[in-house]
Amino acid sequence: MKLIGSLASPYVRKVRIVLAEKKLDYVFELENVWVPETRIALANPLGKVPCLVMEDGSALIDSRVIVEYLDTLTPVCKLLPAGGNGRERAEIKTWEALADGIMDAGVLVRLERTLRAPEQQSADWIARQLSKVTLGLAAMEQRLGAHAYCAGKNYTLGDVAVGCALGWISFRFPEIDWRAEHPGLALLFDKLSERPSFKDTLPQ
Missing domain, CATH: 3.40.30.10 (Glutaredoxin)
Structure with a gap:
């Protein structure tokens, strides 16, 4: 491949x-x-x-x-539940959709700031997208609660997606101090960052 x-x-x-x-x-x-x-x-x-x-x-x-x-190609490190557990699968995919939505909004802000001349940029558009990032992070913090991982006790695709979103926000928007406002997400991100798969794929 x-x-x-x-x-x-x-x-x-x-x-x-x-x-x-x-x-x-x-x-x-x-x-x-x-x-x-x-x-x-x-x-x-x-x-x-x-x-x-x-x-x-x-x-x-x-x-x-x-x-x-x-995830279907090998049973190694299953990231989505097998079988007919539709509710559990939907929960993990919702985590992924939420994380991707935060990244989508952040990407739109970055494109607005980098591809348009300053006089052509829309402050209202940027604020609207950044509010999605803020609300999305707050929603993830609330959903995570005291759980070890997004779906509870097990590492899943939800954690991969959330880790990528948090890492990218830190990379492209260092002015957003999400760690201070979302300690649960910070703990999760620090734990995920110790995995070789995360260490070897740092954004650059």
């Missing part, structure tokens, strides 16, 4: 962490989708990363689709 992505994308990082946790072999191909010479459309017509190219040349797109597929 070949993973097309960047070292800064939190969505790509999520896939890289899952690949590492599942002990799956792959080739990592760096791609900058923002330069004119990008060739990402050859694999993903939407022009986004991550994109996972399979052995037969077909491609999977969107991090949520990719990681769910990867």
Whole structure:
């Protein structure tokens, strides 16, 4: 398999962490989708990363689709529940959706600030997106409570997604002091950061 992505994308990082946790072999191909010479459309017509190219040349797109597929390839470190436990699975996927939503909002702020001239930027738009980050972090803190991991006692895909979101917020928005306001998330993030899969995929 070949993973097309960047070292800064939190969505790509999520896939890289899952690949590492599942002990799956792959080739990592760096791609900058923002330069004119990008060739990402050859694999993903939407022009986004991550994109996972399979052995037969077909491609999977969107991090949520990719990681769910990867979890089926080997029983090593199961990140989603097997069988018919739909409620538990939905709970973990909700954690992932919440974490991805925080990253989505943060990405929109970054694009507004970096791709538009200062006089063209919308302060209201930026504030609206940053409020989603703030509310999303507060919701995650409340949902986590005193649990060891997002889904309770076990490490799951929810933790991977939340760890990527928190790491990316710290990377791109160091002015957001989420640790001070969300001690539960800070403890979880510190624990996740000790895993080799997280250490080896720090955003850069």
